Amino acid sequence: MARVQYSKLDRRHFPKIYLFLLPTLILFAMFYLWPIIQVLFTAFTKWDGFNSPKFDISNPFVNFLQLFKMRGFMPSLKNLFWWSLIAMTLHVGIGTLVGFLLAQKLKGWKFVRAVFMIPNVISSAAWAMIYRFIFNKDFGLLNGIIRTVNPNFAVNWFYESPAAFWAITFTWLFYAVIVTLIVLADLMAIPQELHEAAEIDGASGWKKTLKIDLPLCRNSIGTGVILSITSRIAMYENIALTSRGGPGNDTMGLAVLLVKSINDYNYGLANAIALMMFVFGILVMLLINRVFRMNDPVY
Amino acid sequence: MSQKVIVNGKKVKGSDGNVKKALTxxxxxxxxxxxxxxxxxxxxxxxxxxxxxxxxxxxxxxxxxxxxxxxxxxxxxAYGKVIGQFSFGTYALNSVLIASSSTVVAIVLLSMSSYVIAKYNFPFKNLIYVLLTVTLLVPGHTKTQPIFSLIMNLNLYDTKFGLFLVYLSSSIASSLFILRSNFASIPKELNEASEIDGAGFFRTFWQINMPLAKTGIFTAGILMFLGNWNEYYFASLLTSSPANRTLPVSLASFNQAFSYDYTRMFAALTLVVLPGIIIYMLAQEQVQASVAGSAVKG
Incomplete structure (x- = not known):
């Protein structure tokens, strides 16, 4: 490794430089480093939050074993699987499609781009409340629309099985603006010469889109897949403020179980769930990176 | 930019220089x-x-x-009643107070660290930068218990200051991306000139660089404010009394508070949602650009 050269100016300012970094580093230590170390170690201990964590060498996976016995755990894994699948296909698909459409710069594209962002700048708690009203059995927007065709329709979306799973899904399914924005940024960066060359070779509009644009956007689509799955792993408000995981455990999620464990003073269990969320996130990232060959140069 | 597109053998160009394709x-x-x-x-x-x-x-x-x-x-x-009866004023004030104070303080602190990372070389610089930006990969919810216990141990449970502290750390990585590239785009010669003129390290930062980095500071600030204004998860975990409740948390108690008076519920929801939309409208382009930018870097 090449040695970094420090100029006279740099050297003279070393103390002040570290002084400037200090507050940020303290925040980092308090709210990232120490929490992560704590989660990593206490996930393997019994800990009620009052007494000190107890590590039992004969049974280091005590919390994980308890997790599998918890009634909400398997449903939350199952939900996470299906929601991730829907996220990486439909959700990212919608985002990518809108990105490609906006890149055509049809009349009004800036308006659509601006408006699409609005659900993302609203508190997710408020958005969950709005959806609770949209899916309300009596005066909800959705049942109102359906009743214009079928006047006797009355599904209580968030509180009936299997409607609840889909009600939760619809609170996030269409709102793929992040995917749209990053795909759009990638599309804008494609050199015009590539398109011109393809035209000379006689490629039609569709062919250009499928054979040039789509493969060149694989980094942003891959990023979109990672982001959309990690938001499913951490999804909390959409569940906690609507169905609360019910009916039964139909819509249970890991984050809801985590908060429940903290409220039950089972801190070891809470951190076992947290560790699981963290590991899932890393795995998804590595896997998608591989599948989309995101580290290979695009051009 | 003018470009040529061949549609059905005809080259068609719009009046504004943009390509218009023939209507087949x-x-x-x-x-x-x-x-x-x-x-x-x-x-x-x-x-x-x-x-x-x-x-x-x-x-x-x-x-x-x-x-x-x-x-x-x-x-x-309904709006009058919501504001009058439902301690809405307290919640709104709490939200404004916590979100704006944490944003201002965090942006100043993060500007300081971004500035030295962008402008100077020093030992462990890369390590520090990587550590700070890798925080983007840690889902916030995984740190729930440690942060909950930390706030408890500091005796800050159910205080505005506790929430302020947590929000200070809410977007270290994405703010750092925006601010660092902003400071890096300010010519280095400016620093040398100002030091020759006798301005010290602090004045060079505060009076020369900070004003020049104002677009980045504005963008990072808006994004952070929106995040903190909307935050529900930690606010619901770390506060309990109505005196310290923020607007997003107050939403959860709507049903009881309004005893199923839907008009008032919708009015309260409107009041919670609108400020975020208005702030976003003010900085629409910047918000969109940096959301796309920091997502790709992450």
């Missing part, structure tokens, strides 16, 4: 489909909010009887 039947069909998708996106994005706002002007009976009807009159009674 296929193109018309394509346009219809494209606009159908875009219309759908606009409807699902603003439809729910428009419906909430409309309903806040309707009577309870009208909400239950005809969910689509437009309100007969625009009467703001």
């Amino acid at each position: 039947p296929g193109r018309v069909l394509y346009l219809i489909c494209a606009y159908a998708v875009l219309l759908f996106i606009v409807l699902v994005s603003v439809g729910p909010i428009v419906w909430v706002i409309m309903s806040s002007f309707k009577s309870n009976a009208a909400i239950l009887g005809s969910p689509f009807s437009l309100p007969d009159t625009f009467n703001f009674d």
Whole structure:
């Protein structure tokens, strides 16, 4: 490794430089480093939050074993699987499609781009409340629309099985603006010469889109897949403020179980769930990176 | 930018220099489909909010009887009642106070660290930068218990200051991306000149660099403010009394608070949602650009 050269100016300012970094580093230590170390170690201990964590060498996976016995755990894994699948296909698909459409710069594209962002700048708690009203059995927007065709329709979306799973899904399914924005940024960066060359070779509009644009956007689509799955792993408000995981455990999620464990003073269990969320996130990232060959140069 | 596109053997160029493709039947069909998708996106994005706002002007009976009807009159009674009865003022004040103070302090602190990372070389610089930006990969919820216990141990449970502290750390990585690239784009010669003129390290930072980095500071600030203004998870975990409740948390208690007076519920929801939308409108382009930018870097 090449040695970094420090100029006279740099050297003279070393103390002040570290002084400037200090507050940020303290925040980092308090709210990232120490929490992560704590989660990593206490996930393997019994800990009620009052007494000190107890590590039992004969049974280091005590919390994980308890997790599998918890009634909400398997449903939350199952939900996470299906929601991730829907996220990486439909959700990212919608985002990518809108990105490609906006890149055509049809009349009004800036308006659509601006408006699409609005659900993302609203508190997710408020958005969950709005959806609770949209899916309300009596005066909800959705049942109102359906009743214009079928006047006797009355599904209580968030509180009936299997409607609840889909009600939760619809609170996030269409709102793929992040995917749209990053795909759009990638599309804008494609050199015009590539398109011109393809035209000379006689490629039609569709062919250009499928054979040039789509493969060149694989980094942003891959990023979109990672982001959309990690938001499913951490999804909390959409569940906690609507169905609360019910009916039964139909819509249970890991984050809801985590908060429940903290409220039950089972801190070891809470951190076992947290560790699981963290590991899932890393795995998804590595896997998608591989599948989309995101580290290979695009051009 | 003018470019040539060949459609059916004809080169067509619009009056504004943009390419206009010839309207073949296929193109018309394509346009219809494209606009159908875009219309759908606009409807699902603003439809729910428009419906909430409309309903806040309707009577309870009208909400239950005809969910689509437009309100007969625009009467703001429900808003008056929400603000008057529901300690709405306290919650709004808490939200403004916590979100703005944490944003201002965090942006100053993060500007300081971004500035030295952008402008100087020093030992462990890369390590520090990587550590700080890798925080983007840690989902916030995984740190729940440690942060909960930390705030408890500092005796800050159910205080505004506790929430302020947590929000200070809310977006270290994405702010660092924006601020660092902003400081890096300011010419280095400016620093040398100002030091030769006798301005010290601190004055060079505060009086020369900070004003020049104002676009980045503005963007990072808006993004952070929106995040903290909307935050629900930690606010619901770390506060309990109405005196320290923020607006997003107050939403959860709507049902009891309004005893199923839907007009008032919709009015309160409108009041919670609108400030975020307005702030976003003020800085629309920057918010979109940096959301895309920091997502790609992450």
